[in-house]
Amino acid sequence: MAATEPRNYPFTEADRLTVDPAFAGLRKDEPLCRVRFPYGEAAWLVTRYEDVRTVLGDPRFSRAEAVHRDEPRLRPHRGLEGSILDLDPPDHTRLRRIVAKAFTARHIERLRPRTEQIAAELADGMAARGAPADLVADFALPLPVTVICELLGVPLADRADFRTWSDALLSTTKYTPQEIQDCTDALMAYMAGLIAERRAAPHDDLLGALVDARDNGERLSERELQVLAVSLLVAGHETTASQIPNFVYTLLTHPEQLAALRADPGLVPGAVEELMRYVPLGNGAGMPRYALDDVELSGGIVRAGEAVVVCPVSANRDEAVYTDPDRLDVLRQEASHVGFGHGPHHCLGAQLARMELQVALNTLLERLPGLRLAGPEESVVWKSGVALRGPERMPVTWDRTRDA
Amino acid sequence: MTWQIEVDRNTCIGTGSCAGIAPEHFELRDRKSCPRHPTAEPDELLVDAAESCPVEAITIRDATSGELIAPEP
Numbered sequence: 001m002a003a004t005e006p007r008n009y010p011f012t013e014a015d016r017l018t019v020d021p022a023f024a025g026l027r028k029d030e031p032l033c034r035v036r037f038p039y040g041e042a043a044w045l046v047t048r049y050e051d052v053r054t055v056l057g058d059p060r061f062s063r064a065e066a067v068h069r070d071e072p073r074l075r076p077h078r079g080l081e082g083s084i085l086d087l088d089p090p091d092h093t094r095l096r097r098i099v100a101k102a103f104t105a106r107h108i109e110r111l112r113p114r115t116e117q118i119a120a121e122l123a124d125g126m127a128a129r130g131a132p133a134d135l136v137a138d139f140a141l142p143l144p145v146t147v148i149c150e151l152l153g154v155p156l157a158d159r160a161d162f163r164t165w166s167d168a169l170l171s172t173t174k175y176t177p178q179e180i181q182d183c184t185d186a187l188m189a190y191m192a193g194l195i196a197e198r199r200a201a202p203h204d205d206l207l208g209a210l211v212d213a214r215d216n217g218e219r220l221s222e223r224e225l226q227v228l229a230v231s232l233l234v235a236g237h238e239t240t241a242s243q244i245p246n247f248v249y250t251l252l253t254h255p256e257q258l259a260a261l262r263a264d265p266g267l268v269p270g271a272v273e274e275l276m277r278y279v280p281l282g283n284g285a286g287m288p289r290y291a292l293d294d295v296e297l298s299g300g301i302v303r304a305g306e307a308v309v310v311c312p313v314s315a316n317r318d319e320a321v322y323t324d325p326d327r328l329d330v331l332r333q334e335a336s337h338v339g340f341g342h343g344p345h346h347c348l349g350a351q352l353a354r355m356e357l358q359v360a361l362n363t364l365l366e367r368l369p370g371l372r373l374a375g376p377e378e379s380v381v382w383k384s385g386v387a388l389r390g391p392e393r394m395p396v397t398w399d400r401t402r403d404a
Numbered sequence: 405m406t407w408q409i410e411v412d413r414n415t416c417i418g419t420g421s422c423a424g425i426a427p428e429h430f431e432l433r434d435r436k437s438c439p440r441h442p443t444a445e446p447d448e449l450l451v452d453a454a455e456s457c458p459v460e461a462i463t464i465r466d467a468t469s470g471e472l473i474a475p476e477p
């Protein structure tokens with residue numbers, strides 16, 4: 001495919017949870033589109049479902065290569081250096097296997113009762129204090145933060161600190177590069193402290209198990225251990241915390257879908273999958289991959305050495321795979337979405353996130369009947385300058401329960 | 405020694421993790437995993453794939469004794 005002048009990307013500013021209509025045109029007419037991000041070299045933007053899965057799953061596309069290149073990105077700095085997302089198999093496999101077990105569906109199911117308890121306490125707290133409440137601060141954020149803290153063994157009492165650091169880590173333009181560096185250093189030092197505590201005395205938590213793997217199996221370096229633990233803490237709450245209010249907002253703007261869930265809570269697991277497909281969480285694009293070889297995609301040939309950025313938001317709306325893709329349908333049973341990625345880097349926390357999102361919806365439906373926005377649409381304040389879309393604040397109200 | 409490789413396609417959710425870890429042993433067909441061969445020489449990559457599957461859809465057994473090699477229960 002001839003290299004034309006790259007288009008600046010993202011094409012438009014993210015607006016609430018709307019999907020850029022340009023993607024539909026690209027899927028049809030320009031499935032490999034030359035784009036330039038605010039930082040880094042030009043890349044191919046891949047918008048079709050099957051192509052996105054190929055780029056994420058085919059070993060001829062590399063993440064490790066991006067470390068040596070000026071990878072396309074939304075912000076001046078690269079992410080956390082030495083993260084699991086910067087490795088290809090077999091190096092990636094070595095790290096991933098150490099943590100994979102703790103995140104299998106079977107292990108995650110064991111956390112469900114405790115997650116339900118935390119969610120119920122948060123919802124009951126909202127009910128007791130009375131409406132309006134902020135769905136973000138009072139429910140969506142503390143739920144996954146508490147769960148990941150308990151799983152990892154990070155003291156919940158420190159959350160104000162690591163919240164700020166983690167926010168900076170995931171930001172694009174909200175913080176200066178210096179602030180981001182300082183916050184990264186602070187978070188790494190904090191984690192090093194927790195790791196030292198586990199060396200001094202054994203702890204029965206995931207962080208303890210990781211320290212044990214490092215000290216007894218020598219399968220990961222000290223830096224890898226620290227970065228992995230930090231990644232779990234950061235990835236383990238920001239995403240889910242954004243998706244809970246995104247899901248609620250989407251259901252409130254699709255009242256017939258919400259009514260279906262209220263009538264039959266058994267639909268919740270399917271609804272979580274459909275909402276994962278429908279909600280454009282990523283602000284435009286994922287982590288770039290580099291072709292190690294010439295690879296033919298349905299949209300054209302990518303040459304060895306070229307950068308490719310996939311657009312899961314577009315893939316999840318691909319009319320070649322989904323009937324009426326722009327319609328939210330909690331009963332939909334079509335191909336699985338790529339909202340958790342695909343291939344070796346497929347979200348480690350996917351089963352945990354699914355469980356948390358199911359529990360969150362179930363709890364809100366059950367404990368806060370008639371949940372709705374407390375004010376007009378404009379009362380929802382959306383985040384800006386960060387990599388994930390979602391409300392910063394979402395004032396909600398509900399029907400008074402009998403005992404309130 | 406020979407290992408027997410099985411994927412429970414009803415359980416598989418098609419993440420593509422196994423095909424990424426061990427492309428010589430697994431491929432996705434109709435968006436779900438399939439072993440390329442029903443048996444193979446012992447290979448640590450098979451254990452890696454089975455241990456990393458998020459829904460534990462892959463089982464590796466000793467082809468002769470039927471003994472479970474991965475995933476760990």
Ligand code: HEM
Binds near residue numbers: 338346
């Ligand atoms: C709704 C919530 C979540 C969404 C939408 C999400 C999405 C994703 C996506 C798309 C990727 C792949 C990135 C790529 O290949 O470029 C990923 C990777 C990852 N996620 Fe999640 N995630 C969520 C929750 C979680 C949770 C709760 C954890 C908790 C531990 C987590 C940990 C990770 C890790 C460690 C990786 C890197 C995996 C690897 O490189 O092997 N995520 N996530």
Ligand code: SF4
Binds near residue numbers: 416419420436
């Ligand atoms: S890792 Fe498991 S769920 Fe993913 S494709 Fe392979 S068998 Fe299926």
